[in-house]
Amino acid sequence: MLYYLSLLEAHLSELRLFKYITFRTLGAASTAFVVSLLLAPWLIRKLQAINFGEQKIDDRVGGLGKQTKVGTPTMGGILIIAAATSSTLLWAIPTNTYVLLTLGTFVLMGGIGFVDDYWKIKRKNGLSVKAKFAAQLGWAAIVFGVLWSVPEMRDRVTDFMVPFCKQPLFQMSMVVAFIFLVLVLVGASNAVNLTDGLDGLAIGCSNSVAVAYLFLTYVAGHSNFAEYLQVPSVQGAGELTVYCGALLGAGLGFLWYNCHPAKIFMGDTGSLALGGAIAMLAILIKQELLLTIVGAVFVIEAASVVIQSSYFKYTRKRYGEGRRVFKCAPLHHHFEFVEKERALVEKREPELVETVIVTRFWILSIIFALIGIATLKLR
Secondary structure (H helix, E strand, O other), rough: OOHHHHHOOOOOOHHHHHHHHHHHHHHHHHHHHHHHHHHHHHHHHHHHHHEOOOOOHHHHHHHHHHHHOOOOOOOOOHHHHHHHHHHHHHHHOOOHHHHHHHHHHHHHHHHHHHHHHHHHHHOOOOOOOOHHHHHHHHHHHHHHHHHOOOOHHHHHHOEEEEOOOOOOOOOOHHHHHHHHHHHHHHHHHHHHHHHHOOOOOOHHHHHHHHHHHHHHHHHHHHHHHHHHHHOOOOOOHHHHHHHHHHHHHHHHHHHHHHOOOOOOOOHHHHHHHHHHHHHHHHHHOOOOOHHHHOHHHHHHHHHHOOOOOOHHHHHHHHHHOOOOOOOOOOHHHHHHHHHHHHHHHOOOOOOOOOHHHHHHHHHHHHHHHHHHHHOOOOO
């Protein structure tokens, strides 16, 4: 919205700053960060007042001493969505199709998570897997319909881009392109959801991905840079850089209160919203498979759950009893159990293992994000 102030630069030359994506990205990040910091205390008190807190600890991690987390306010994703959305609408061009699609995905996925969180608290059971998938599938169909209805977007949506390659590997059919879009959207949103299990883990890794896609969207939206680096040029995608800035600012503001010991959890409201938004950024600039590198921590976490579940079912069917690859899945809980067992053997109190694991996962996430950015040159 503030972009339109640049139209008045003839009267005040300083207003030309609002034309520049870099300036508006910094503004969006700063605004979202401040909004998060200011709204968080109020939201925490409000959620505590209506008893919208963590109801119980997952039985799988019952032996890790997490009882103190019960009662911690959840549904903090509301804060991330509110801060990032309001900041984006303020600093980006609000009529940009790419921004609207990304914001729509962000809010709708957050809405699905909100219903799931709300029912977990009020009904003790959240949305079923089928209901979640149906809602995600419905939105994916709408997104695909919008992309297919615009000739320029239609040509890109069928491109199958591979990291390190300058040209599309092949052209997908309409049906295959839709299935691919659904896989990316549903897969990313649920991968972030599975990663959300330790204080600051999911939001910290999401911030690294947001920074990576901030660079990627800026390059995709800048024709000269896109041509030089030989990546898909997407006219208008530069406005997504402003959104990435807002998402980063909102994420940092939320992390202020979500770091250990967390005063608020994002819940499915936040994790599904973040995963959906990240997926849309990748889809719109045709860097879907690069997301497996940039967001490798999310991929590894999701893979650990699939491996654990598949192996357990296989061994139960073959040997009559289920066996496990990891002590617990997702992977971050496996490392918690390993550290606890080590502490018992060494007859010492477990260290702040949660903080150690989260910090190391952040480091890995930053490394993967840098590798993803580096692929822009390695083509």
